[in-house]
Amino acid sequence: MKNFIISKPRTRLYLFSSLIFTLMITSQLSTGQTPSNFSGIWVLNTSKSGTQFIGMSSSVIITQDLKSNTINLDITSSAPGKQLTKKTEKYIIDSNEVISLGNKEWTTITSANWSSDKKKFTVTELTRKFENGITKESKLTSVYSMENKGKTMIITIEETKPEESKTLISDNKITMIFDKAN
Numbered sequence: 001m002k003n004f005i006i007s008k009p010r011t012r013l014y015l016f017s018s019l020i021f022t023l024m025i026t027s028q029l030s031t032g033q034t035p036s037n038f039s040g041i042w043v044l045n046t047s048k049s050g051t052q053f054i055g056m057s058s059s060v061i062i063t064q065d066l067k068s069n070t071i072n073l074d075i076t077s078s079a080p081g082k083q084l085t086k087k088t089e090k091y092i093i094d095s096n097e098v099i100s101l102g103n104k105e106w107t108t109i110t111s112a113n114w115s116s117d118k119k120k121f122t123v124t125e126l127t128r129k130f131e132n133g134i135t136k137e138s139k140l141t142s143v144y145s146m147e148n149k150g151k152t153m154i155i156t157i158e159e160t161k162p163e164e165s166k167t168l169i170s171d172n173k174i175t176m177i178f179d180k181a182n
Contacts (some may be wrong), residue, residue, distance in 0.1 A: 033118060034118065035066065036146055038121075038144060038153065039063055039064045040062060041061050042059060042061075042180055043178060044056065044059065045178060049177045050175070060073055061074040070093070072090050073087075091110075091112035091123055093113060094113070097110065097111045098111070104130070105129060105130055106127060107128045108127045108128075110125045111124050112124075119145065120143055122141060124142075126139050127140075139161075143157075150180065153178040153180070154177055155176045160172075
């Protein structure tokens with residue numbers, strides 16, 4: 001059996017460069033460059049989400065289109081003694097801001113983006129209210145992630161809003177855990 005020896009420096013450099021290039025491509029593919037698939041029907045797990053959700057029911061139907069980089073959320077929820085509510089949201093996950101002008105009293109700026117590893121997506125909504133010549137800002141940040149091999153979705157929502165006092169800010173954070181129904 002002969003030993004394989006590369007004798008020409010140019011050939012060694014070419015093979016070394018090819019190896020490095022292959023490792024870089026493989027590394028990029030293995031770091032999750034394709035976004036996680038959030039599509040499906042998700043049901044709120046009240047026992048894992050905390051006591052503030054006892055008696056509440058909620059489900060989220062997510063439709064994800066990788067080509068257009070959009071995520072549609074059809075949210076249905078109910079709480080004891082309250083009417084069933086339905087809400088539909090559509091996000092283009094590209095970090096661009098979308099400005100919604102509600103009326104002359106408020107404006108909302110929404111952006112959505114993937115994490116660097118594309119395992120999570122974040123939706124940020126900044127609302128500015130104009131009251132009596134004073135601007136009040138509130139910020140709602142929702143982070144969507146998955147665990148348990150795509151069987152569990154976690155939504156962490158953090159809200160920063162002005163209190164009645166114009167100088168105090170209160171921070172609220174909740175975590176909702178959903179199980180995949182399909």
